[in-house]
Amino acid sequence: MAELLQYLFAGLTSGAIYALAGLGFAIIYNASHVINFAQGEFIMIGGMTTATLAAAGVPVPLAALAAMAVTMLVGVALEKFAIEPARDSDVVTIIIITIGASIFLRGAAQVVWDKEFHALAPFSGETPIRVLGATLMPQSLWVVGVAMAMIAGLWWFFNRTLFGKAMLATSFNRLAAQLMGIGVKKVLLVSFALSAALGAVGGIVVTPIAFTNYEAGIMLGLKGFSAAVLGGLGNGMGAVVGGLIVGIAEALGAGYVSSAYKDAIAFVIILVVLFFMPNGLFGKKGVDRV
Amino acid sequence: MAKLMNARSGGLALLALVMAVSPLGFTNAYYYDVAVGALFNAMICVGLNLLIGYGGQISLGHGAFFALGAYASAIGTSRWGLPPLAALGGGAVLVGLLAFVLARPILRLKGHYLAMATLGIGMIIYIVLKTEAQWTGGPDGMGVDPLALGGFVLATDRHWYWLAAMLLLVVVWLALNLVESPVGRALRAGHGAQIGAEVVGVDTSHYKVLMFVVSAVVASMVGSLFAHKNGFITPDIAGFHRSIELVTMVVLGGMASIYGSVLGAVLLTLLPQVLAGFDDYEAMIFGAIMMGTMIFLPKGLLPSLITQIRKRAGGRS
Numbered sequence: 001m002a003e004l005l006q007y008l009f010a011g012l013t014s015g016a017i018y019a020l021a022g023l024g025f026a027i028i029y030n031a032s033h034v035i036n037f038a039q040g041e042f043i044m045i046g047g048m049t050t051a052t053l054a055a056a057g058v059p060v061p062l063a064a065l066a067a068m069a070v071t072m073l074v075g076v077a078l079e080k081f082a083i084e085p086a087r088d089s090d091v092v093t094i095i096i097i098t099i100g101a102s103i104f105l106r107g108a109a110q111v112v113w114d115k116e117f118h119a120l121a122p123f124s125g126e127t128p129i130r131v132l133g134a135t136l137m138p139q140s141l142w143v144v145g146v147a148m149a150m151i152a153g154l155w156w157f158f159n160r161t162l163f164g165k166a167m168l169a170t171s172f173n174r175l176a177a178q179l180m181g182i183g184v185k186k187v188l189l190v191s192f193a194l195s196a197a198l199g200a201v202g203g204i205v206v207t208p209i210a211f212t213n214y215e216a217g218i219m220l221g222l223k224g225f226s227a228a229v230l231g232g233l234g235n236g237m238g239a240v241v242g243g244l245i246v247g248i249a250e251a252l253g254a255g256y257v258s259s260a261y262k263d264a265i266a267f268v269i270i271l272v273v274l275f276f277m278p279n280g281l282f283g284k285k286g287v288d289r290v
Numbered sequence: 291m292a293k294l295m296n297a298r299s300g301g302l303a304l305l306a307l308v309m310a311v312s313p314l315g316f317t318n319a320y321y322y323d324v325a326v327g328a329l330f331n332a333m334i335c336v337g338l339n340l341l342i343g344y345g346g347q348i349s350l351g352h353g354a355f356f357a358l359g360a361y362a363s364a365i366g367t368s369r370w371g372l373p374p375l376a377a378l379g380g381g382a383v384l385v386g387l388l389a390f391v392l393a394r395p396i397l398r399l400k401g402h403y404l405a406m407a408t409l410g411i412g413m414i415i416y417i418v419l420k421t422e423a424q425w426t427g428g429p430d431g432m433g434v435d436p437l438a439l440g441g442f443v444l445a446t447d448r449h450w451y452w453l454a455a456m457l458l459l460v461v462v463w464l465a466l467n468l469v470e471s472p473v474g475r476a477l478r479a480g481h482g483a484q485i486g487a488e489v490v491g492v493d494t495s496h497y498k499v500l501m502f503v504v505s506a507v508v509a510s511m512v513g514s515l516f517a518h519k520n521g522f523i524t525p526d527i528a529g530f531h532r533s534i535e536l537v538t539m540v541v542l543g544g545m546a547s548i549y550g551s552v553l554g555a556v557l558l559t560l561l562p563q564v565l566a567g568f569d570d571y572e573a574m575i576f577g578a579i580m581m582g583t584m585i586f587l588p589k590g591l592l593p594s595l596i597t598q599i600r601k602r603a604g605g606r607s
Contacts, residue, residue, distance in 0.1 A: 035402050082581050089588040091401050092348050096541045099534055100580030107573025222409070222530070229406040264417040267410035274407050275395045 002133030007255040015247020016147035020202035021224025022239030024195035030171035031191035037098040040221020041105040042199025047212035051118035075196025109214035122208040232283025322447035328559035329454035335551035337508030343546030345501040346481035351412030353532030359513030378514040389506035393499040416528040431524030544590025
């Protein structure tokens with residue numbers, strides 16, 4: 001029982017990060033139907049910037065804000081200079097562009113920083129909390145808490161603010177939204193900024209647990225993509241649920257089956273789900289009869 | 291020039307000529323080594339382009355089929371003592387079967403869902419190769435004997451170059467024939483207007499499955515050759531990067547352009563060699579070139595080039 005609880009804690013923690021990454025994919029996909037393979041690099045840049053600034057003596061909250069600003073700037077630049085000019089291209093072409101962007105950003109991180117691992121001190125110490133025989137690190141609470149706050153904030157933004165509603169409208173029908181006077185270009189820019197901010201936050205809270213280096217975003221990005229697809233592309237809640245499923249399945253698989261196959265388990269689940277539900281758990285339309 | 295590129299025989303002759311003349315500029319064995327890598331990639335990409343360019347389906351997992359072929363040859367020859375060609379053929383059959391079984395459920399998916407599924411399959415194969423160390427040597431990789439064909443051992447990169455060059459001609463010739471055959475026409479019809487094609491009686495899904503299997507088998511066979519040539523393989527050849535690299539070569543060269551795939555594969559294989567002098571900036575420049583090419587030449591290098599040439603020639607086409 002204590003063992004199971006331990007695995008669930010671990011799963012929820014990584015699941016929360018995957019959920020944030022998945023939400024990042026979903027927001028950009030909704031606004032532009034682009035899958036941004038550089039989403040993982042947002043996470044990396046957020047973590048690396050915070051770690052460096054904190055190591056230089058900047059207070060962590062300030063460093064985190066600066067890291068978010070830097071990452072959002074990168075996100076906006078990506079949209080402006082790489083996605084916008086290729087708006088009408090093929091799906092595959094745009095995938096290659098975002099993959100090119102992820103390689104570029106990793107390369108840039110290598111130049112700006114180095115290839116070493118960077119650490120960040122846990123926000124509230126390292127005294128484990130004992131819960132029913134299992135131990136919980138305070139940083140895990142930070143990860144899950146911050147993720148929940150971000151998700152709640154996003155829900156409020158998309159359902160209660162005019163601009164959020166405009167973004168939703170754009171995702172449903174771009175042309176109609178444009179005819180209603182919504183600045184579609186601005187929606188695109190904001191969606192990239194928002195996704196970048198989400199990624200940065202994920203990177204900041206996870207760095208005290210996992211360290212970070214210039215390649216840290218690759219696996220996190222793929223897991224986020226998995227989460228978004230599992231939940232059904234473009235469905236925000238789906239991405240969150242997908243992220244939690246992937247995280248918990250991985251933790252349970254690593255604990256009870258084999259830790260070497262931890263990463264494979266997530267992909268097996270996704271394949272099985274896609275075989276039976278070609279649009280993910282909560283997705284709609286887009287099936288193809290074969 | 292444009293005519294030469296379009297005409298099937300003209301293109302093949304030009305390709306043969308370029309490959310025959312290139313070694314004149316190879317001043318040491320390293321050039322041959324890189325060139326063989328480029329030709330191997332070209333073969334895989336021609337196969338993959340049948341799926342991506344003509345079938346309209348994306349795959350982010352073909353690196354894994356390449357790796358399965360490589361490991362089939364490595365395990366078959368070194369552990370079971372099979373003749374190299376038997377191991378190569380056996381690997382190709384196994385990969386073909388695997389691709390066939392996977393194709394139907396996978397190709398039902400569209401766009402990004404298909405990308406995810408192929409990526410997932412690639413990742414699973416990669417992790418299996420990395421983990422089952424008693425078979426594959428795990429992350430440390432395993433050694434492979436040189437290729438011996440009836441008493442003749444391909445020992446030098448020069449031998450490999452000529453073998454790869456001949457094989458590439460065969461692969462390109464087969465691909466061109468396939469594209470011009472009823473299969474190819476059906477594929478293009480399915481890509482252009484799927485419902486329209488189905489209404490006139492084309493079983494589009496059947497052809498997509500076929501292209502998936504063909505491209506996987508080509509990747510597997512080249513993987514086998516690569517294993518013998520390199521003499522050492524690690525699971526990294528199945529990784530996400532490898533699969534991405536292959537797709538990039540196809541898209542960069544031009545989707546639905548057989549010669550474009552050859553061009554894309556050669557350029558992208560040479561690029562890291564050229565960029566090696568830039569040290570830390572290598573990855574940045576590589577990424578920037580990838581983005582720039584796709585932004586400014588979204589149709590890929592060769593099709594854009596041909597359009598340009600046609601325009602110059604006075605708009606005849």
